[in-house]
Amino acid sequence: MRLLFRAFTVAVGLSLLAFYALVALLTYRALVLLWSVRPDPSVSAALVAGVVLLTAWANYRYGTPRLLASVDATPLVPDRAPGLYRRLDALCDRMEISTPTVYVARLAAPNAFALGGPRDGVVVVDRSLFRMLSGDEFEALLAHELAHLEGYDGFVQTFAVSALRTVVGVVALALLPVAVFLEGVGRATAWIRGTPTATPLSNDEYGVGGLVTVVAVGLTLFVRAYSRRREFAADDRAVEVTGRPLSLARALRRLEQATESPLHRFFGLPGPTPTGDETPLGRLLSTHPPLEARIERLVEQAEERDATAWSIPIR
Template identity: 85%
Template structure:
């Protein structure tokens, strides 16, 4: 009986191997057919670029309303916060951008973020910020978000993510025949060994999948590094516009305290609080924002440098 089962398992394993081999071959032939009818390189690049742009536009067009709805964001009318809008309009005049729509939301932690560009921007602020921050601190935080709108940061990152997904998808499609073949080898081997429920991945399959994973991770790290640089750039631009680096430093410090302190729950802070930041090297590489401590330290140094420069100016 056992010999009969072994024979049956071998037959099933070889059949699976043949099935996956034929499927891999057909996929390979199909990809060759697509390659043979490919347009010239300029048209190919234009088509890929069009796909990336269309995907990014669709993500923005349909993603923004879903995001606003997910955080219960409601538009803040100018008559409800005239002082805020006066400061916001003054900042926008200095930066030569259109005044964005302001939404008040219930975020997972006290924070603010910007969506869109300099002509159709949206700034979302957590409702707790109105209690936490002084007027100057709030203005500095708004200037930081306006700097993101001025630099098209959100749109650039959205296009970058769409390009990343397109590249990874094309690469995965190109390696699909290899992946299918070694999937068949793995399944056939499992049946021949008498363990049909186990499908160990072969080293070759790890190699095929590893290429896609390596490219995806590399591009992701590049996008995250760009995002971290833009956070520093937005801090610098906010300081340039407001002239008050310590106001932004204090605002960031208050956000950090509210996130870390369990007492924030008793002062109306939104729940749940986010998980602590990952301070490992990998965590820093995968983060879209630099550590708040680093940003605060840079701002404090800027304030010290301004004070030192002011003291060094001779009085005539």
């Protein structure tokens, strides 16, 4: 009886292997056919770029309303915050961009972020910032967010993510025949061994999924590194526009302190920051540099502007 069962499992395993091999072969032939009828390389590149741009534009255009709805943001009309809009209009005049719509939301942590571009921008601020920051600090934080609008940072990052997904998709498609065949090998091996209920070897164990993951992680690290550089650039632009690096440094320090628990503050222990994980891997995957690094750069800029600026406390 046992011999009969083993013969059955071997037969099923070989059948599965043949089936998956056939599917992999047909997939390979289809990809070869698709490759053979491809247009001129320049046309192909233009088509891929067009798809990436169209996808990025759609995410950029329709992602903003979804994000605003997700944080329950409500528009702040100028009549309710005339002082804020006076400062905002003055900043926009200096930067030669349109005045963005300001939304107030209840975010997970005190923060602000910008969406859109220089002509159709949106700035979202957490409601706690109005009681947490002074007028100059709030203005410096607004200037930072306006710098993101001025530099089209939102669209560039959306485009980069769309390009990343396209590249990863192309790599995964090119490896699809191999992935299908190795999936069949894993399932067939389990049957041939007489353990059909065992978990078959996955493509990750054969290295196919790992290759796709390496490509995805490598591109993700590049995009995140670019994002961190843009944060520093936005800080520099805010200082250039306002002329007050310490105001932005104080604002960032207040955001950092707001995320610390009273226990952390009492014992002087470091608490979590809005920038996320502070481990080496966390810093690599973060879209923002550590707040401490940004504050130190701003203090250095203040010292360069004024030899006595080091004596002004920001804590």
